[in-house]
Amino acid sequence: MYTRFSRISSLLLFSSDQLINSVNLRNLSSMRFAENPKIAIAQMRSTNDKQHNLSQVKSIIEKAKSQEAKFVFFPECCDYVGSNREETLKLSEPLTGQTVNEYLRLARDNDLWISFGGVHEAIRDSDTGEGEVKNIYNTHIVVDNRGTIVGKYRKLHMFNVVTPEFKFRESETVRSGSALVPPIETPIGRLGLQICYDVRFGEASTLLRKQGAEILTYPSAFAVSTGKAHWEVLLRSRAIENQCFVIAAAQIGFHNKKRESYGHAMVVDPWGTVLGEAGQQDLDVVVTTLDYDRMSSVRQNMPCFEHRRDDVYNLSYCNAMPGVPLQEQKYFFGGIDIPKETIFFSSEHSFAFVNIRCVVPGHVLVSTKRAAARLPDLTPAEISDFFQSICKVQQVAEKLYDATSSTVTVQDGPEAGQTVQQVHCHVMPRHAGDFPENDQIYGELNRHDKEPERPRRTQEEMVAEANRFRDGFASMGL
Numbered sequence: 001m002y003t004r005f006s007r008i009s010s011l012l013l014f015s016s017d018q019l020i021n022s023v024n025l026r027n028l029s030s031m032r033f034a035e036n037p038k039i040a041i042a043q044m045r046s047t048n049d050k051q052h053n054l055s056q057v058k059s060i061i062e063k064a065k066s067q068e069a070k071f072v073f074f075p076e077c078c079d080y081v082g083s084n085r086e087e088t089l090k091l092s093e094p095l096t097g098q099t100v101n102e103y104l105r106l107a108r109d110n111d112l113w114i115s116f117g118g119v120h121e122a123i124r125d126s127d128t129g130e131g132e133v134k135n136i137y138n139t140h141i142v143v144d145n146r147g148t149i150v151g152k153y154r155k156l157h158m159f160n161v162v163t164p165e166f167k168f169r170e171s172e173t174v175r176s177g178s179a180l181v182p183p184i185e186t187p188i189g190r191l192g193l194q195i196c197y198d199v200r201f202g203e204a205s206t207l208l209r210k211q212g213a214e215i216l217t218y219p220s221a222f223a224v225s226t227g228k229a230h231w232e233v234l235l236r237s238r239a240i241e242n243q244c245f246v247i248a249a250a251q252i253g254f255h256n257k258k259r260e261s262y263g264h265a266m267v268v269d270p271w272g273t274v275l276g277e278a279g280q281q282d283l284d285v286v287v288t289t290l291d292y293d294r295m296s297s298v299r300q301n302m303p304c305f306e307h308r309r310d311d312v313y314n315l316s317y318c319n320a321m322p323g324v325p326l327q328e329q330k331y332f333f334g335g336i337d338i339p340k341e342t343i344f345f346s347s348e349h350s351f352a353f354v355n356i357r358c359v360v361p362g363h364v365l366v367s368t369k370r371a372a373a374r375l376p377d378l379t380p381a382e383i384s385d386f387f388q389s390i391c392k393v394q395q396v397a398e399k400l401y402d403a404t405s406s407t408v409t410v411q412d413g414p415e416a417g418q419t420v421q422q423v424h425c426h427v428m429p430r431h432a433g434d435f436p437e438n439d440q441i442y443g444e445l446n447r448h449d450k451e452p453e454r455p456r457r458t459q460e461e462m463v464a465e466a467n468r469f470r471d472g473f474a475s476m477g478l
């Protein structure tokens with residue numbers, strides 16, 4: 001029997017904003033459906049008529065429900081397909097807009113989990129939400145049966161392509177996302193979020209698998225000529241090499257005079273077998289079950305992920321911003337942009353910064369740059385760099401705080417007290433008698449960031465401490 005139910009404590013949930021970080025992980029983990037859940041994938045034909053598209057979404061949901069599916073997958077552009085750039089921008093909405101609100105209501109009212117594989121997320125000039133829409137993100141959202149967005153992924157790879165049949169420049173309208181999102185825990189398994197053209201980038205799918213994905217999703221509006229040549233072979237390859245289910249809801253037919261999609265919405269199992277494929281009609285639903293015993297036997301009998309030679313080659317996954325010079329890079333911690341002035345150390349794979357709430361004076365954090373959730377998710381190079389960085393930071397912290405000991409702790413996973421799902425280590429200089437009982441520091445560590453009434457440190461205080469650490473590094477030659 002596959003161990004996915006006993007492995008729930010190792011679930012990964014990360015997002016680029018706090019909304020999703022606030023989802024209660026334990027509640028989610030207790031919501032796994034019974035073995036071999038029923039899912040539905042949609043095939044539809046969106047146009048620039050949002051109401052018409054919404055009515056297709058509603059009709060698919062009805063069909064899926066009538067066949068007792070618990071999770072429905074919609075394709076990219078389920079909200080609409082614009083006829084040109086101007087119209088595409090004009091029709092776009094923020095994720096708080098009417099269309100997504102309607103999606104949330106549908107999930108709640110129908111008691112369904114739903115993946116909306118690609119909505120046009122408006123990017124406006126200002127933070128106020130006012131102003132002209134200049135770009136959009138192509139965003140895949142996952143909504144739970146209570147109508148909450150629990151996963152959000154902005155498409156990374158832009159379909160800027162010239163073929164004999166067509167030319168397409170997605171980046172004229174769409175801004176690419178900046179991060180892979182570690183798989184999200186859902187009642188049908190851990191879902192890796194991708195979109196359409198992403199299917200050609202096997203590294204991303206393999207990183208998702210390494211982070212625990214059981215299902216890879218490629219909601220698509222795939223072009224017809226490339227679809228004929230590559231669609232099925234790409235989907236099956238991603239399933240076979242990662243030993244994951246692959247779910248690819250699809251757009252089909254003419255969206256307008258210029259744009260046509262291939263269809264063939266498909267579900268593939270971890271052996272590469274096609275479990276279900278939509279027909280040639282505009283509106284179709286494929287309902288199938290995900291057999292986790294099958295996944296278990298494929299993974300056990302051919303343990304490719306144990307056979308990988310990470311010592312010879314490995315995938316590196318960073319959250320560096322494309323095109324931004326190294327000194328201007330931003331570092332994110334649990335999706336929050338950590339201000340440069342509070343970061344005092346950076347190495348190839350790690351960075352260290354001062355804490356917003358300290359358990360003891362000098363309590364600082366060392367984090368991986370990449371938003372990996374758990375220690376075992378790190379590559380050998382990252383592990384080595386992370387622990388070397390910790391040792392350096394510890395030396396400086398002890399010098400600055402006149403200590404000869406430190407508590408150095410990683411809370412690895414939610415059940416171990418981890419609140420920010422990005423690997424990080426607490427470095428806390430210690431002094432004799434700083435706690436009545438020495439190990440009380442662990443109780444304090446567990447509480448210090450969970451009680452909202454505890455005041456945060458001021459920015460000035462944090463910047464001043466980061467400066468002291470920087471000086472400490474310089475004076476110790478580290």
Ligand code: AMW
Pocket residue numbers: 336338354355356357358365410411417418419420421448449
């Ligand atoms: W965990 O409980 O996930 O092992 O630790 C999270 C740590 O991150 C806590 O010590 C908390 O105070 C700290 N923290 C959270 N957000 C920030 C932030 N924006 N800047 C600095 N430290 C932070």
